[in-house]
Amino acid sequence: MKFLHTSDWHLGRQFHNISLLEDQQAVLAQIITYIQAHPVDALVIAGDIYDRSVPPTAAIEVMSQFIETVCGELSLPVIMIPGNHDGAQRLGFASSQMKASGLHIIANFDDMLKPVVIDSSIGEVAFYGMPYNDPELVRHHTKQPAKDHDQAHQLLSQLIVEQFKPEQKNVLLSHCFVDGAIESDSERPLSIGGSDRVSHEHFRPFDYVALGHLHQPQKKGEEYIRYSGSLMKYSFSEQHQAKGMTLVELDEHGFKSATHVPLTAPHQMRIIEGQLEELIEQGKTDANNHDYILARLTDKHAILDPMEKLRKVYPNILHLEKPGMLIGVDQQMGKARLARGELDMFRDFFLEAKQEPLTADQESAVSDIISQLTRQQEV
């Protein structure tokens, strides 16, 4: 019995003011192609379907089309839970009316205790979904104490385990931060100060736990307790992370294997570093020059409009850092300290803009102005 585990789609996300929806659509098409070539028994999405509780309508349409293809045309059951980015009530509208078609959105605690049971070659497999929850929500619903995320997840896991039937295998979908797991820059914290961490111990009774929230694929504590990672890269810090889905196999004993199935976004997110001239040279022959680029310039002199120059070879350059221009950050003032003085910088600028150096008179005039401005700032 096989199913695909994915999470953290964040449909509709913007990255440096660029919409990622076309990239996301391309990756969803890869999922469909994979399913057509490699039949599975279900697709699970462990939360953060959308990037916001009120997603843009274009993202809703992409999701609706995906669902229509997978549930409708391919007749594959899809099981999902809302994550901390989703609006549970919005996502869960009329979810009971979708079940007959194989679309299962488990968006509240009542549905959490009613598993989606899939009959397979190894018998019945029950998929339980724990919609994203925080301690307050759990206290309110269960009327039991749950001081932090760990206790909340322990409590909900117990409630689910009580539903287990001896003849069924049990899969859990949960959107949470398992203690000790590896973070990326693109996840929104669930709470401040580490109280969002959940022990993987609570999840031991399951045959497989499909986790969402963290964007790097990883297992936690056991081979069968896993994050699939996000659909694609959502920050430059993820440039070296493998992205994809997890193909899970169960047999009559329970968990058998988990295999990473790569998914590749049309544009990768990556960081390039070097002097401007080097980067421009390299860009001319870079086969992937359409990637989303963060450039770190090591040049030590001022450069006029480097973004525009780089955009000619890297059309999707999104951000620029100039570490070569800095010698550090003034901690007290919270300001970056430049490696070169204002007069030097102006000399560079003038030379580049006018193609000739400052005359002695000009240099003296600029120097006076800078002195005046500096004095005014200090007052």
Add this chain to the structure above:
Amino acid sequence: MKFLHTSDWHLGRQFHNISLLEDQQAVLAQIITYIQAHPVDALVIAGDIYDRSVPPTAAIEVMSQFIETVCGELSLPVIMIPGNHDGAQRLGFASSQMKASGLHIIANFDDMLKPVVIDSSIGEVAFYGMPYNDPELVRHHTKQPAKDHDQAHQLLSQLIVEQFKPEQKNVLLSHCFVDGAIESDSERPLSIGGSDRVSHEHFRPFDYVALGHLHQPQKKGEEYIRYSGSLMKYSFSEQHQAKGMTLVELDEHGFKSATHVPLTAPHQMRIIEGQLEELIEQGKTDANNHDYILARLTDKHAILDPMEKLRKVYPNILHLEKPGMLIGVDQQMGKARLARGELDMFRDFFLEAKQEPLTADQESAVSDIISQLTRQQEV
């Protein structure tokens, strides 16, 4: 064969900063009670389910619960179209996945040509839904000219009529402004300058046309082309309108009858008029003193905090008008002209606040100040 026609629910609407959701919920409960007592073959909602394209989550939950009761527990098919207040794509998410359960949200032009066919005692009845559309949307979709709402609806009606099957009766849901129909204060105009009017002639080929948009129940041109009116009153201008649903009966010849089924919101919206003291007296014995009230005071003298005084007997007073204080509106200045001068008004105020009249000295001082202020304004 019988079905219920409703429209313009506007779930989640606010009225003078009061949420109407509890009233709406109470009226939805009346619909459910009616259906339980008087079995019908379908419930249709001709648009404006919600008041906004992004409705509050509480409104989504009320709707989801209603659907679960009607489609789920009562197994009654529900057919709806988005209106101009709804977000079609948002409302239409995963609509294909809901059909099997009897929930039919017809939110795009492709679905418009695929009727919901209900098999009944008189044979098959095809329900076509025309999602709310404006001319630009229709031009874009059909690639045909449609300069105004009338031409757009003519074109879409033709497309639908071409789908007719001889053995079926045909019902249309449409959200538009049929020419000559009666408006209320609470409808949002579809376009400016009257170009939103649609002739009822385009709708003649149908056996029944379930219209939405206008809040007063009414027929247009034919007995079988009707507005059901809104779920409840949404402006004081609707105080004398009957609110409810339309029970439609078809037989083997087509349209048979349309009957108004009243629905009554817990709080009515109404206008009371008179002098403050009279209204307060009357409020003390008013059995419906919890209604949403607009009070029109005919008193000609200034009154300190009349809203607070009225609220003691009419706790849900929402708005106050003081026609007695005005002798008209200065057209040129766009300002209301008061019936009494500033000095008279101050005398009233002082008497009420201090329980004694102004002395001659005080009156002279106030008079001086008013003269000064008036001169300053004139400069």
